[in-house]
Amino acid sequence: MNYADRLDAAVAACGNPCLVGLDPHLELLPEEFAVARDTRAPRAERAAAVEAFLCEVVALCAGVVPAVKPQSAFFERLGADGARAWEHVVAAARAAGLLVIGDVKRGDIASTSRAYAQAFLEDAGDARCDAITVNPYLGADSIEPLLEVCARADAGLYVLVRTSNPGSGLFQEHGEPPLAHVVAREVERWGAELRGACGLSSIGAVVGATHSAELATLRALMPHTPLLIPGYGAQGAGALEAVPGFLAGGRGALVNSSRGILYAWRSPEHAGKPWRDASRDAIDAMVREFREALAPA
């Protein structure tokens, strides 16, 4: 089944659009996984700790949220051992029935983009992702081979359009119309061939919740494009800021929280709780918040 339809079904089944970002900041992991940040320990042991932590987070997510989003940078800090942990975490998430969006933000000339798409969406066996994030800076010919792989592997993309960081406007607002709008129109076009029965495409866009007015504009420019909305939680935006990214019925978008879930035990709100309880409560609170924010008026 095409990615858009699997995504739409998973969101409907869970009754929420929450995406848990698996960002193993080595410095922030709970004490029982502290070997992950011990630079004198063998990398294989450090990576095993990362894997053990994230597999527990995956278990907390299973059946509660539709998808998880591992972030490759934090795995890559542990080299090949980190890459092995990535494979195990992705496989565990798939086995738990979660959709997996690989947050890799790759992008290169066509022959190289094809290799990235094969790496993450096609060749990786049980460790393949359902979708990945990609960077549009190189242009349409760099995206074309990714679209081909998505079509034959029933996979998806999320193209960076307007990112959630404070300085994202420097280049993304350049020109008239602003670059992000030009990219948005292209993303909607690239996705036209990959629409599912649900009416949405498997080619999505990343649009930060931290630019709420922009979010409404970009949603209108991309009516068939599923959005991946970062910026909620630790990055400062609340559920209401993300609402303009949704279509009717709470469809068409996922909202990501990474640090706010994984390291919830570190926040004053969850002070004193064991990390698992804090993370579980943080997931539940996010789910409730979006159910309320997206409920029909």
Add this chain to the structure above:
Amino acid sequence: MNYADRLDAAVAACGNPCLVGLDPHLELLPEEFAVARDTRAPRAERAAAVEAFLCEVVALCAGVVPAVKPQSAFFERLGADGARAWEHVVAAARAAGLLVIGDVKRGDIASTSRAYAQAFLEDAGDARCDAITVNPYLGADSIEPLLEVCARADAGLYVLVRTSNPGSGLFQEHGEPPLAHVVAREVERWGAELRGACGLSSIGAVVGATHSAELATLRALMPHTPLLIPGYGAQGAGALEAVPGFLAGGRGALVNSSRGILYAWRSPEHAGKPWRDASRDAIDAMVREFREALAPA
């Protein structure tokens, strides 16, 4: 010693600005490494073949050219085993006295960009790169942590400004002035704090040889920025198209060739030669071509 000075010294010592791209296209490897493309073979064996091939290429490059540029996508196709091969190839190149530019084109929000910089430039021990390529789409705050890591690890960056692919203008020419010029000005500014004794910065820019007039303009906008110039050889540009990217004395730029060197035995020009001879001859021809093109008139 800072990256800019190491680079400048290496180019002077070799007497040429040639950069050999280590792009292990599995489908193109010489017959003796064919197991790399055998999808029924264990990934560890496939990755070992990639590693064996590239270590031979590294040996051909040592003492002849200043630097090599492994491309992460082709390693990532083999998952964690590919990541292990990457580590071994980077370590072999460093041990052979070559500078290593990791062509990874990463870019993310600040906390994630920092993790990428640590992964490739700081934490990787013998497998750390001297520099990496990065994507500027997210803006200045996504580059800032990379600059910090470069300063403390004596490493470098090459920021994508104008790429060599045919469709690179779609977004890179957007606006007035064109986006690539705006990015170029920022890159020159970001590099101001990281200039070496040679006068050049450790913060470089990627500008394709396939847009020769643009190359002169961008060189002028970034007078202290070392360039990494792709597009020569298999992508269609000759040495003369790359010349506008250089400063006086053949300084300030590296020109990359990947497929034209690694798979030289497949080209009519080298028909019938064993692959090692073909690759050696292709390296020698590229070196000669640039010595002539850059010789004082």
